[in-house]
Amino acid sequence: NAGVTQTPKFQVLKTGQSMTLQCAQDMNHEYMSWYRQDPGMGLRLIHYSVGAGITDQGEVPNGYNVSRSTTEDFPLRLLSAAPSQTSVYFCASSYSTGRSYMNEQFFGPGTRLTVL
Protein backbone atom coordinates (compact mmCIF):
# COMPACT_ATOMS: atom_id res chain seq x y z
CA ASN A 1 0.00 0.00 0.00
CA ALA A 2 1.18 3.51 -0.81
CA GLY A 3 -0.74 4.90 2.19
CA VAL A 4 -1.63 8.59 1.91
CA THR A 5 -0.09 10.38 -1.06
CA GLN A 6 -0.07 14.10 -1.80
CA THR A 7 0.86 16.08 -4.89
CA PRO A 8 2.61 18.35 -5.53
CA LYS A 9 5.34 18.36 -2.89
CA PHE A 10 6.16 22.01 -3.49
CA GLN A 11 4.22 24.83 -5.14
CA VAL A 12 4.71 28.55 -5.61
CA LEU A 13 1.69 30.65 -6.54
CA LYS A 14 1.05 34.29 -7.19
CA THR A 15 -1.66 36.10 -5.28
CA GLY A 16 -5.04 35.49 -6.88
CA GLN A 17 -4.11 32.24 -8.62
CA SER A 18 -6.09 29.10 -7.97
CA MET A 19 -4.90 25.55 -7.63
CA THR A 20 -5.82 22.14 -6.32
CA LEU A 21 -3.80 20.09 -3.87
CA GLN A 22 -4.30 16.41 -4.47
CA CYS A 23 -4.67 13.76 -1.80
CA ALA A 24 -5.29 10.07 -2.26
CA GLN A 25 -5.31 7.03 -0.01
CA ASP A 26 -5.42 3.34 -0.88
CA MET A 27 -6.40 1.98 2.55
CA ASN A 28 -10.17 2.21 2.03
CA HIS A 29 -10.40 4.71 4.86
CA GLU A 30 -13.72 6.44 5.43
CA TYR A 31 -12.36 9.55 7.07
CA MET A 32 -10.10 12.08 5.37
CA SER A 33 -9.01 15.53 6.42
CA TRP A 34 -6.85 18.50 5.50
CA TYR A 35 -4.66 20.42 7.91
CA ARG A 36 -2.35 23.35 7.58
CA GLN A 37 0.78 23.70 9.68
CA ASP A 38 2.23 27.09 10.49
CA PRO A 39 5.22 27.77 12.74
CA GLY A 40 4.28 27.90 16.40
CA MET A 41 0.65 27.01 15.75
CA GLY A 42 0.59 23.25 15.47
CA LEU A 43 -1.81 21.80 12.92
CA ARG A 44 -5.20 23.33 12.24
CA LEU A 45 -8.06 21.47 10.63
CA ILE A 46 -9.32 23.00 7.37
CA HIS A 47 -11.97 20.56 6.11
CA TYR A 48 -12.80 16.95 6.68
CA SER A 49 -14.94 14.19 5.23
CA VAL A 50 -16.54 11.18 6.89
CA GLY A 51 -17.27 9.45 3.62
CA ALA A 52 -17.82 9.92 -0.09
CA GLY A 53 -20.20 12.81 -0.74
CA ILE A 54 -19.94 14.19 2.82
CA THR A 55 -17.70 17.08 3.81
CA ASP A 56 -17.64 19.55 6.67
CA GLN A 57 -15.67 22.55 7.84
CA GLY A 58 -12.88 22.51 10.36
CA GLU A 59 -11.27 25.35 12.30
CA VAL A 60 -9.98 27.41 9.36
CA PRO A 61 -12.09 26.71 6.23
CA ASN A 62 -12.17 30.17 4.67
CA GLY A 63 -10.53 30.36 1.25
CA TYR A 64 -10.60 26.60 0.71
CA ASN A 65 -13.06 24.22 -0.93
CA VAL A 66 -13.20 20.44 -0.87
CA SER A 67 -15.21 17.65 -2.41
CA ARG A 68 -15.23 13.90 -1.95
CA SER A 69 -16.57 12.09 -4.96
CA THR A 70 -14.73 8.83 -4.22
CA THR A 71 -13.49 7.10 -1.09
CA GLU A 72 -9.89 7.38 -2.31
CA ASP A 73 -9.56 11.05 -3.22
CA PHE A 74 -9.99 14.27 -1.27
CA PRO A 75 -8.69 17.32 -3.19
CA LEU A 76 -8.29 20.73 -1.59
CA ARG A 77 -8.93 23.76 -3.77
CA LEU A 78 -7.56 27.22 -3.19
CA LEU A 79 -9.93 29.55 -4.99
CA SER A 80 -7.85 32.76 -4.98
CA ALA A 81 -4.52 32.31 -3.26
CA ALA A 82 -3.39 34.84 -0.67
CA PRO A 83 -0.02 35.22 1.09
CA SER A 84 -1.74 34.19 4.34
CA GLN A 85 -2.21 30.75 2.81
CA THR A 86 1.54 30.17 2.68
CA SER A 87 1.88 27.03 4.78
CA VAL A 88 2.56 23.32 4.79
CA TYR A 89 -0.57 21.32 4.01
CA PHE A 90 -1.11 17.80 5.27
CA CYS A 91 -3.77 15.36 4.25
CA ALA A 92 -4.71 12.56 6.64
CA SER A 93 -7.02 9.57 6.69
CA SER A 94 -8.34 7.10 9.23
CA TYR A 95 -10.15 3.80 9.08
CA SER A 96 -13.55 4.73 10.32
CA THR A 97 -15.64 7.10 12.27
CA GLY A 98 -17.88 6.87 15.26
CA ARG A 99 -17.38 5.99 18.87
CA SER A 100 -16.59 2.36 18.33
CA TYR A 101 -13.44 3.09 16.37
CA MET A 102 -10.26 4.89 17.21
CA ASN A 103 -9.68 7.77 14.90
CA GLU A 104 -5.94 7.21 14.50
CA GLN A 105 -5.06 9.35 11.54
CA PHE A 106 -2.32 8.58 9.04
CA PHE A 107 -0.68 11.56 7.42
CA GLY A 108 0.59 12.17 3.92
CA PRO A 109 4.04 13.67 3.24
CA GLY A 110 2.75 17.23 2.93
CA THR A 111 2.71 20.01 0.34
CA ARG A 112 4.76 23.14 0.90
CA LEU A 113 2.89 26.08 -0.59
CA THR A 114 4.26 29.59 -0.98
CA VAL A 115 2.02 32.43 -2.14
CA LEU A 116 3.83 35.52 -3.35
Place this chain on the structure above:
Amino acid sequence: ELKVEQNPLFLSMQEGKNYTIYCNYSTTSDRLYWYRQDPGKSLESLFVLLSNGAVKQEGRLMASLDTKARLSTLHITAAVHDLSATYFCAVEPTMNYGGATNKLIFGTGTLLAVQP
Protein backbone atom coordinates in the same frame (compact mmCIF):
# COMPACT_ATOMS: atom_id res chain seq x y z
CA GLU B 1 -12.99 28.14 22.87
CA LEU B 2 -11.35 24.73 22.77
CA LYS B 3 -7.70 24.85 23.71
CA VAL B 4 -5.00 22.22 23.71
CA GLU B 5 -1.90 23.41 25.47
CA GLN B 6 1.43 21.67 25.61
CA ASN B 7 4.31 22.48 27.86
CA PRO B 8 7.07 22.97 27.63
CA LEU B 9 7.18 24.30 24.08
CA PHE B 10 10.89 23.63 23.89
CA LEU B 11 12.85 21.07 25.85
CA SER B 12 16.59 20.63 25.76
CA MET B 13 17.78 17.64 27.72
CA GLN B 14 20.84 15.50 28.10
CA GLU B 15 21.04 11.92 27.06
CA GLY B 16 20.17 9.57 29.87
CA LYS B 17 17.83 11.99 31.64
CA ASN B 18 14.11 11.63 32.24
CA TYR B 19 11.46 14.22 31.50
CA THR B 20 7.73 14.68 30.96
CA ILE B 21 5.77 16.63 28.38
CA TYR B 22 2.32 17.78 29.44
CA CYS B 23 -0.81 18.18 27.35
CA ASN B 24 -3.79 20.00 28.88
CA TYR B 25 -7.10 20.41 27.09
CA SER B 26 -10.23 22.38 27.80
CA THR B 27 -13.05 20.19 26.46
CA THR B 28 -14.69 16.88 27.25
CA SER B 29 -12.77 14.10 25.60
CA ASP B 30 -11.65 10.56 26.27
CA ARG B 31 -9.62 10.26 23.10
CA LEU B 32 -6.12 11.60 22.84
CA TYR B 33 -3.36 10.99 20.33
CA TRP B 34 0.37 11.59 20.38
CA TYR B 35 2.37 12.20 17.22
CA ARG B 36 6.02 12.68 16.40
CA GLN B 37 7.33 14.93 13.63
CA ASP B 38 10.94 15.03 12.42
CA PRO B 39 12.14 18.25 10.74
CA GLY B 40 10.71 18.63 7.26
CA LYS B 41 8.77 15.39 7.57
CA SER B 42 5.21 14.28 8.11
CA LEU B 43 3.58 13.19 11.36
CA GLU B 44 3.98 9.69 12.72
CA SER B 45 1.44 8.22 15.12
CA LEU B 46 2.94 7.23 18.47
CA PHE B 47 0.08 6.49 20.85
CA VAL B 48 -3.70 6.30 20.88
CA LEU B 49 -5.30 6.75 24.31
CA LEU B 50 -8.99 5.90 24.37
CA SER B 51 -10.11 5.98 27.98
CA ASN B 52 -9.49 7.45 31.38
CA GLY B 53 -6.43 5.88 32.96
CA ALA B 54 -5.09 4.55 29.66
CA VAL B 55 -1.34 4.01 29.63
CA LYS B 56 0.71 3.03 26.61
CA GLN B 57 4.45 2.39 26.39
CA GLU B 58 6.79 2.02 23.46
CA GLY B 59 10.51 1.87 24.12
CA ARG B 60 11.59 4.92 26.09
CA LEU B 61 8.24 6.68 25.71
CA MET B 62 5.18 6.24 27.89
CA ALA B 63 1.90 8.10 27.48
CA SER B 64 -1.00 8.35 29.90
CA LEU B 65 -4.42 9.96 29.98
CA ASP B 66 -6.43 11.41 32.87
CA THR B 67 -9.76 12.52 31.43
CA LYS B 68 -11.01 13.96 34.70
CA ALA B 69 -8.03 16.29 34.93
CA ARG B 70 -8.09 16.76 31.14
CA LEU B 71 -4.41 15.96 31.10
CA SER B 72 -2.14 13.66 29.15
CA THR B 73 1.55 13.15 29.75
CA LEU B 74 4.34 11.83 27.56
CA HIS B 75 7.19 10.56 29.71
CA ILE B 76 10.66 10.10 28.32
CA THR B 77 12.96 7.68 30.09
CA ALA B 78 16.74 7.79 29.63
CA ALA B 79 16.58 10.01 26.58
CA VAL B 80 18.70 9.29 23.53
CA HIS B 81 19.55 11.57 20.62
CA ASP B 82 17.23 9.67 18.27
CA LEU B 83 14.26 10.95 20.24
CA SER B 84 14.96 14.52 19.12
CA ALA B 85 11.82 15.67 17.27
CA THR B 86 8.67 17.71 17.75
CA TYR B 87 5.91 15.94 19.68
CA PHE B 88 2.25 16.83 19.27
CA CYS B 89 -0.75 15.82 21.27
CA ALA B 90 -4.17 15.94 19.62
CA VAL B 91 -7.57 15.77 21.26
CA GLU B 92 -10.77 14.49 19.70
CA PRO B 93 -13.62 16.30 21.45
CA THR B 94 -16.71 14.31 22.43
CA MET B 95 -20.20 15.40 21.43
CA ASN B 96 -22.68 16.26 24.19
CA TYR B 97 -24.50 12.99 23.64
CA GLY B 98 -21.25 11.05 23.68
CA GLY B 99 -20.76 10.72 19.96
CA ALA B 100 -17.54 11.26 18.07
CA THR B 101 -16.77 14.61 16.48
CA ASN B 102 -14.19 13.14 14.09
CA LYS B 103 -12.08 16.27 14.51
CA LEU B 104 -8.58 16.41 15.96
CA ILE B 105 -7.48 19.57 17.72
CA PHE B 106 -3.71 19.75 17.97
CA GLY B 107 -1.47 21.31 20.55
CA THR B 108 1.27 23.64 19.39
CA GLY B 109 3.94 20.96 19.82
CA THR B 110 6.99 20.42 22.00
CA LEU B 111 10.37 20.61 20.33
CA LEU B 112 12.62 18.11 22.03
CA ALA B 113 16.39 18.36 21.59
CA VAL B 114 18.45 15.63 23.22
CA GLN B 115 22.06 16.62 23.65
CA PRO B 116 24.84 14.03 23.80
